Structure formats: structure tokens, C-alpha cells
Amino acid sequence: MKLDEWLSHRLDKTKVSGLYRQLRTMNTAPRPEMVMDGQKQIVFSSNNYLGLANDKRLVYAAETILHEFGVGSSGSRLTTGHTEWHQKLEEKIAGFKQTEAALLFSSGYLANVGVLSSLPGKGDVIFSDQLNHASIIDGCRLSKADTIIYNHVDMDDLEEKLKETKPYQRRFIVTDGVFSMDGTIAPLDKIMSLAKRYHSLVIVDDAHATGVLGENGRGTSEYFSVFPDVVIGTLSKAIGAEGGFVSGSKILIDFLLNHARTFIFQTSIPPSICAASYAALEIIEHSKEKRQLLLSKVKQTKSSLEEMGYVVKGDDTPIIPVIIGDTHKAVIFAKRLQQEGIYAPAIRPPTVAVGESRIRLTVTTDHSSKEIDHLLNSFHFIGKELNIIK
Ligand SMILES: *Cc1c(COP(=O)(O)O)cnc(C)c1O
Numbered sequence: 001m002k003l004d005e006w007l008s009h010r011l012d013k014t015k016v017s018g019l020y021r022q023l024r025t026m027n028t029a030p031r032p033e034m035v036m037d038g039q040k041q042i043v044f045s046s047n048n049y050l051g052l053a054n055d056k057r058l059v060y061a062a063e064t065i066l067h068e069f070g071v072g073s074s075g076s077r078l079t080t081g082h083t084e085w086h087q088k089l090e091e092k093i094a095g096f097k098q099t100e101a102a103l104l105f106s107s108g109y110l111a112n113v114g115v116l117s118s119l120p121g122k123g124d125v126i127f128s129d130q131l132n133h134a135s136i137i138d139g140c141r142l143s144k145a146d147t148i149i150y151n152h153v154d155m156d157d158l159e160e161k162l163k164e165t166k167p168y169q170r171r172f173i174v175t176d177g178v179f180s181m182d183g184t185i186a187p188l189d190k191i192m193s194l195a196k197r198y199h200s201l202v203i204v205d206d207a208h209a210t211g212v213l214g215e216n217g218r219g220t221s222e223y224f225s226v227f228p229d230v231v232i233g234t235l236s237k238a239i240g241a242e243g244g245f246v247s248g249s250k251i252l253i254d255f256l257l258n259h260a261r262t263f264i265f266q267t268s269i270p271p272s273i274c275a276a277s278y279a280a281l282e283i284i285e286h287s288k289e290k291r292q293l294l295l296s297k298v299k300q301t302k303s304s305l306e307e308m309g310y311v312v313k314g315d316d317t318p319i320i321p322v323i324i325g326d327t328h329k330a331v332i333f334a335k336r337l338q339q340e341g342i343y344a345p346a347i348r349p350p351t352v353a354v355g356e357s358r359i360r361l362t363v364t365t366d367h368s369s370k371e372i373d374h375l376l377n378s379f380h381f382i383g384k385e386l387n388i389i390k
Helices: 003-016 056-069 084-097 108-118 134-142 155-164 188-197 220-224 250-259 271-285 288-308 327-339 369-385
Strands: 033-036 039-043 101-105 125-129 146-150 171-176 200-205 230-234 244-248 319-325 357-362
Touching: 039 369, 056 271, 084 101, 084 230, 084 244, 084 271, 101 108, 101 250, 108 134, 108 200, 108 230, 108 244, 108 250, 125 134, 125 155, 134 171, 146 155, 155 171, 155 188, 171 188, 188 200, 188 220, 244 250, 288 319, 288 369, 319 327, 327 357, 327 369
Parallel strands: 125 146, 125 171, 171 200, 200 230
Antiparallel strands: 033 039, 101 244, 230 244, 319 357
């Protein structure tokens, strides 16, 4: 059989099941109003929560170091790819996260895979939230430990499962800090006390919480005033750059540096990006007002949608899932939004449960009141048009 023939047959199946994906081309820098495929759209799906991805201070920091250190880092961290900017950034991250040390990875994805495939070993067990990010799932798959899934943020279910599984050497609980499709905040305080009671270690993936949650934007740990054993994060969301990291004890970092394959066998991120991320963290540490502004925009958007009669899921985070229900309707809804100049994707099964198809909105500090009003207005009449609200 010819490869293309076979693949197009498989792609046909993807299309029939409504899961076919396509790229969209951005013709402008990341900001609320963008040109996508040549069309002006107000974007309500970006992870650029604090507007830093296009911030002049980050651009300047990257540019300066770009001229000094060149484009590529030219090696893995353990060969020639470790510059003083990698070191400075790791120290900055450790300080920001209030841990002894930190380790950079090329992405959050690779940080998760690196931690979960090296830390829990044979004879160990990982308890993983049902809605954890794909990179956690892949990390669990690569790990030699067994994985047990518990219901989403269901502490009774987690406790029951912790109680039932005695024969393992070590137990790990792994969770997103803020869940990317549901906007839920993991009950980290409760997870920490269960971990203590059942002698488990806690790994948190704070991709969406870093820069956003907690008084100083340190993430879910700060939000709940707890100190998990391992905190994973990304530089590619609120921080506005690119790359991933792990923060924790010096020994943990030393262990990962020696054992995490996604750290050892990868070219390090460019020094210019480290400098931009460093600048971002300096800004984030002094962005209390920006975070409050973000939260007030989130609350305003959520309550307005609820007043219209929509079911809005999640806690108060910039991720706002608006339930449409029927998959077909959700797709039409997203198309109608685009006609109104709004980009927000429909999220369908299997990413979410059947009957829970949704429009996933994200709000950032840079969205103007006018842009949010336009969003709400459009939700009002499209919802009526499609018989979702009265
Ligand atoms: C985005 C995301 C990641 C991946 O981070 P990248 O730096 O984009 O690879 C990991 N975990 C969660 C929960 C995420 O939302």
C-alpha cells in the first residue's frame, strides 16, 4: 500500500469524526486584535495573559542578548548550550517560585515528560487527575511506574484510591495547577494534606497559573500557601516567551539534570529567550495591579455570561469555558463568532466529555472594555439565534 493512500484514508476518518485540525496563519504579533489568515479578529484564545509576549521590554532584552550571543545556543545544556543567561534565568525562577533551585527545559511539555519519566520509577505509582494536560499523560506513559487516574479534582476519589494502593514503594500525585480546558484550580491545599496522610509526593504543573495566581503571581503554591515537592511551569504562557522549567530542591534539580532525558538530549533554548524571560519575571513580580485588573475582567466576563443564562465552568482564572452542549452547535457558534470578528475555538469530545462541548474563552489584561463588550454582545445574540439562551 502506498503511504499517502493509507494516510488519506486515515485522515478521512478523522474528518468524519469531526476532529480534523488545520493551521491558521497569524499575520500580526500577539495582541488582542490580530490579523488571522488575512482577516481581522479579536482573539479570545491566547495564553498571553499579561500581554508580555509582545512587550517592548522583553523585545529589547531579547534583542540585546541576541546581538551579543547569537541566534542558536549550539548545544545541549551539558555540552556547550549553557550560558550565563541560562544560569541567571534559573536563579531568577528559583527566587520567583521560592524554591532552592530551578532547571530549564525547552518547553513545558518536555519538562513534564522529563520529570514523570525519570522521577517515578519501577514499583512506584502515579495518581493523575483525569483532566491533566497531554504532556502529563505522555510522561506517565513513558514512566515505568503504574498510573492510576482519579476523577477531576475529586478529593474523595483520590483518597479512596490512595487508601486502596498500599503495595507500591513510592506514591506520586500529579495535577495541573489550573486546568487548561476547564479553568478549574486544583485544590492544592487538600491534595497536600492527603499527600501527607498517605505518604505521597506532589508534582504540580503550573503552566496556566504562573504569573497569574497568587498575590505575587507565583502560582497555585502561593495561592494556597503550600510547598509541593515538584513545581513545573512554562515560559510560554503569561511569561510571554518560550521554554519550560522545573523548580524544587537542589537535590531534585541535580537529579533531573542527571536523569531527565528531555533535559539531557536536547539543545537548550536560545540565550536571547532566557533574557526576555528574565525581563518578564522582573515585570511579573511588580504586576500586582495588572493581575487584579485581569481578575476583574475575568469576573466581569463570567458574571455577564451567567446573567445571560450561560453555564460557565471553572474557577476565577483567565480560562473561561462556556458550555454549549451539542458538538455541532458549538462548532456553528465558533463560526458565527468569527463572522463577528471574534476568534474563540469550540472544544469538542474527546477533549471534553460528550454533551459538554464548549467555547473556550481566555481573557487577557490587554483586552479593552470595548472588545469585551463586543464579545458579550455577540454571545447575547448568537446564543439567542442558536436557542442556547432565552
Ligand atoms: C501549555 C501547557 C503545557 C505545555 O507547555 P509548553 O511550554 O507550551 O510546552 C504543559 N502543561 C499545561 C497544563 C499546559 O497548559
